Amino acid sequence: MHFVLPADAGDPASPSGGNVYDLRVSADLNRLPVAGDWPRPRDTAALEQTLAGIPDGDVVLLDGLVSCGVPEVVVPHARRLRLAVLVHLPLADETGLDPGTAALLDAKERQVLRAASAVIATSPTAARTIKKNHGLDTVHVVVPGTDPAPLALGTDGVRQLLCVASITPRKGHDVLVRALRKIDHDFRLDCVGPHRPFLRELPRDDRVRFPGPLVGEALTSAYAKADLFVLASRNETYGMVVTEALAHGLPVIASAVPDALGDGGLLFEPGDEDALSAALQRWFQDQDFRAALRAKALTRRAELSTWDESTEDLRRVLASLRP
Known part of the structure; x- marks a missing residue:
């Protein structure tokens, strides 16, 4: 079985939940990385060549970022290959797209998903949305796993507050910083993640730092030193950083991550700056509230699935496509 994925999936300078997911569940698959400015590549030759080189009848898992924007390349191969598409985030759900571009990407994605033999989403909420938006009968769910971690x-x-997310409009750092600027309290927020042009547009606060991406022991250390994990995303399909935080027993205040968070913390409406500010103010002022969030995190920590379980779930879906 083959897995066609972005070429930067293993690049430590570009960590993302999607890249981590791809690498963790594909250890036994034949990985076929393809370079390109996905999902709207200027050149599709690398993807076309990769798919053309796969023998007829083979099972192929396609990362949605690589495949969903180019039906003209992918759909013809659906007639000879057994294609499964892994959707991390529907293309039209990316923040900041103009309506015309979003509609075009949505239409392209629909063509690809309807041609595929199987569609896989990374959360139950995402699966329901994809089924409804694209008129699909079945969307499989394979949630991300979580590595066991020591308590922070x-x-x-x-x-000490921590946010782990790429500095993009979808991750809502502007909402988070504005909410914190309303609070007169001694705190430090570290926003860990790759810097993007959006960083220049964010409001400033001396209590907020942007150390860039961290991996390995450096990221583990950031979790270990944190008292609270915060995430103000406008849209997520799952939210792996939330389960990583919960694995460390960290209290969580977040938006757009109902499946990852479960009952493990406080979930607020995406973009609701006032609700976030009120929750953070309560965090700083109310000891009982802090204790309740910690208890919720520890309960959810015991429920988290493992990467072995996620890998096995994916294998079952792909095995079902074999003749």
């Missing part, structure tokens, strides 16, 4: 030691239990 934190600082004083209050002041």
Whole structure:
């Protein structure tokens, strides 16, 4: 079985939940990385060549970022290959797209998903949305796994905040910083993630730092030193960083991550700056509220699935496509 995925999936300078997911579930698959400015590549020759080189009848898993924007390349191969498409985020759901571009990407994605033998989403919520938007009968769900992690030691239990996310409009750093600027309290927020042009548009606060992407021990250390994890995303299909935080027993205040968070923290409406500010103010002022969030995190921590379970779930879907 083959897995066609973005060429930067293994690049430590470009960490993302999608890339981590791809690498963790595909250890036993034949990985076929393709370079390109996905999902709207200027040149599709690399993808066309990769698909053309796969023997007739083989099972092929396609990352949706690579495949969903180019039906003219993918759909013809659906007649000879057993294609499964893994959708991390529907293309039209990316924040900042103009209506025309979003509609075009949505239409392209629909062609690809309807031609595929199987469609896989990374959360139940995403699967329901994809089924409804594209008129599909079945969308399989394979949620991300989580590595076991030691409990975070934190600082004083209050002041050290952590956000792990690429600095893009969809991740809502502008909402987060504006909400925090309303709070008169001694805190430090580290926004860990790759810098993007959107960083220049964010409001400034001396209590907020942007150290860039962290991986390995550096990222583990950031979780270990945190007292609270915050995420103000406008849209997520799952939210792996939330389960990573919960694996460390960190209290969580977040938006757009109902499946990852479960009952493990406080979920607020995406873009609701006032609700986020009120929740954070309560975090700093209310000891009982902090204790309740910690208890919720520890309960959810015990429920998290493993990467072995995720890998096995994916294998079952792909095995069902074999003749």
